Amino acid sequence: MKRKIVILFSMLFLKLSVLPAADMDTVSVAFEGEGHTLKGRLLLPKNTPGKVPVILFLVGSGGSSSYVSDYKSFLEFFLKSPFENDPVAFLFFDKRGVGESGGKWQNTDFMQRALDAKNAAMHIKDHPAIDADRIYVVGHSQGGWIVQICLAEYPEVFAGGVSMAGPTFDVKKQLINDYQSSYLCNKEMAPEKAFKKAKRRVSRDLAIVSLLPLQDNWKQLKVIRKFDPKPYLGNIHQPVLLLFAENDRLVNPGWSMDHLQMLYPDGLPENFSVHIAENENHSFQTSPLCYKGSWGDLKFSESTRDVMKTWLVREAGMLE
Known part of the structure; x- marks a missing residue:
């Protein structure tokens, strides 16, 4: 395959200045x-009486x-900054085979990733500062699935969650979506x-991947290629918020x-x-569908950030 398969991964090539972090205590978890x-x-959050979501x-x-590298600016903008004055805790962890986490991400299916998320929540739910009834899950791209x-x-x-650019259709159709966008914009x-x-192209790729998955992306595609979110x-x-972007080349909102x-x-x-x-x-930056410029010139969306916070607070009752 001449073209690297993209399985719902948005490269966050952003030169956004890091926003000032809220006054928080950081606890390592394993x-x-x-x-x-x-x-x-x-x-x-420091100096907060009672349990927090x-x-x-x-x-x-x-x-x-990783949450410490590719997603650093994304998390600062969409989660940490809007809640910096609110009594809210955050749990970030690296998936299998990334950062200091063990295992292999390319051999991990989506059900295993969800189980890891559950185990992460169970690990911190008895912490004296955490309200175990108000644990919310937010994921971007594949994390939205x-x-x-x-x-x-x-x-x-x-208690609820936000799927940011997570498709409601299956993996095969998402790959078709990706290739079609490439042909529209580049050809x-x-x-x-x-x-x-x-x-x-996708039919050919899936046939090759099922027989000879040489690269790590291909290995994971072999594992997840039949996934369909419909039953879930x-x-x-x-409460669930599904966030889509009009000019998302990987996840067509229509x-x-x-x-x-x-x-x-x-x-x-x-x-x-x-x-x-x-x-x-796809990363909720203001951008045309067939953007040709530098990724570093794009800005994250304040309006989408506001929509997500408003939903979490008002619709999901996160701060009640």
Whole structure:
């Protein structure tokens, strides 16, 4: 394959200045997950009486997607900064095989990632500063898929969650989405022609990957290639916010809405909220679909940040 397969991983090539961190205590955490030790940090607000809610964040795909590097500016902007004056804790950890966490991310399926998220929450739920009834899960890109699984499989653990650019369609269709966008933007093909060529390319890629997965991305694709979020989306009863971006080249918001409509033809359940961010890309930066400039020139969206905080506080009742 001449082109590297992109499995829902947005490279955050951003030169955003790091925002000032809230006054928080940092506690190192380590917990077990199917024979592997995963490591991260629990950030606790100082001088806060009583127990506080916690936001657990799940990163996207790939071997470099760590909360301490690729997601550092993203987390500062979308989570830590908007809640810096609120009594809220954060739990960040590196997935298997990333940073100091053991295991191999390329051999980890989505159900295992969700189990790791559950184990992370269980590890900190008895901390005297944490309200175990208000643990919320937020994930970006591939992490958004994991949020959907967490809410469906572990409602006794997670009070609600936000899927940021997590598709409502399966892995195969997401790969088609990625290739089609590439043909539209780089080859200037007509949408229908680009879609047909993308389907053929993905069918070929999946056949090769199933037989000869040489690279790490290919190895994980072999593990996750049959994943479909449909059964999980149909079994979410906790509050959930699905965030999409109008100019997302990896997760077409129209396709996502079509799949939700097929799943819920009579309308979304009351616990579902959906927001499509206008003129934003996969990382919720203001950007056209076929952006050709420097990633460092793009800015994160303040409006999307506000939408997410408002939903967490008002709709999910995080600070009640």
